[in-house]
Amino acid sequence: MPGVLLEARLLATVSRLAGPVRGAGVVLISLFGAFSTGSALGWALFAFVAVTAVADFRLPRVALPVAFVRVVSLSVVLGGEGQWVLTVLTTTLITWQWQWPLRVTVPATAALLAVQVAVAGPGVLVRAVLESVLARVAYELLRRSSRRVDVVRERAAEQSRAAAVALDRGRREREYLALLHDTAAATFLMAAHGGDPVAVAAQARRDLVVLAERGEAEGTVDLGAALAAVARDSGLAVRVSAEVVPVPAGVALAFVRAVRELLVNVERHAGTREAELTVSRGAVVIVRDAGQGFVPGDVPEHRRGLRGSVADRLRAVGGAASIDSEPGRGTTASLVWPHD
Incomplete structure (x- = not known):
């Protein structure tokens, strides 16, 4: 999915x-706790909490064990009694649920509650467990809600993309049908009314060029x-055996130019x-002839007919061309386009 999910x-x-x-939270709670006790011990504990709070801000990798030691230290020193210890404990347990997965928070919470119960008794157990569970439930609800938003957004994006593709496809089809009407349909009409074969062939070649310019994917x-x-327009007597082979217009244009060059070579050489x-x-x-043949490897580099007009054109559309010829045995040119 594109982008970062919500x-x-x-x-x-x-x-x-x-x-x-x-x-x-624990620094503010400890500040009020130190004020409420009004003793040197209270202020010493406040300083201890403030120092350990650095891990919560700057050292997330060690924040959990530091928080664990902080709560245990307050419970042991203060006897686990009073609002100070209880509020620091619940704040710690709640924020743990937001920061780490269950495989970390469950054993850490159980260990911390065990220490608290051992020091102060089970009185705080119900509140601490309830607040921890509620914090985890709230976290999971937030997670599921954001996931549903992601699903809705992705579906809307897919629908928008599909609509855009459909609109673009429809536009291209209309343009291509209009182009067919202006080119091939007019040529067919010319042929149907007995037009000059040479003129019809020339017009058909021009139509093919125009259609090829629309790109291989459009028709x-x-x-x-x-x-x-092309064979009928050649100066040779060409025996044609042709099946119906639909190919992209750009590929057909490459074949037309290559075959025309091959027939010209037969006529000339x-x-x-x-x-x-x-x-x-x-x-x-x-394309085969029974002429005098030649050695393909002896063709000079500056002769670009077979190499440039035939092989390079087929290669440009993903095809291939090969020439098999020997003196006195004619020439066979094979052109292939792997359409699959």
Whole structure:
């Protein structure tokens, strides 16, 4: 979930403040206790409490044992009687519940109450236990409430994200349908009314470029039909065997440009006027000729046709291209796009 949850922030704040609240509380209680006793012993105990309160403010790792020793010392010296000892005891037990988990507070509370009972008797037991339980219950209620708030906030955020995605998807679909109407639909209408095949093919290629610019995720193109149009527009006699292979428009554009370059190479260098084009499922395209062939490794570096116009274009859309050729045995170019 993004951000810091309310539950985590709230509990961290409560835990962080529990120590200072305890330290400030026991210091004030001890100040009034020292005034009420009016003795040197009372002021000495106040000084002891003030010194130990430093751990509550600055040393949280040792605050629990220091608080334990502080309460036990007051109980032993004062005999466990009076409001001073009882108030320090309950303040300590309450703030423990806010700062540490049950596996720590339960044994610590039991040990402290055992000492208190041994020193002053069971008179304080009911009040101390009741206040400790109420403090823990309040802490757990706060924790559950903040957790419910987190759940509600996350659900609201998910609904907002889903609504935003749906709105954006709807907008993109409307834009893409409008683009199809302005490009492919117009080209189909031209072909249906007996338009010039060369003009229709040229228009189809322009439509493909425009559609590809919309991004690979916005619509698909039948790769077989697109490459069949390229073959018909070629100066070669191309035997075409093409299945219906839907691919993203950007991928189709890369195949169109690569196959056009391959057919141009056949026309210029192979010494034949015939070629074969196969488009099969899985986005596998084969361009084959029975021309004079060549050694692919002997192609100079500055000749960028096969490398730049074919291999690099397929690689840019996640595909691959390979050339198999030998002198006198023709050439076979394999283009693959792993659409799965």
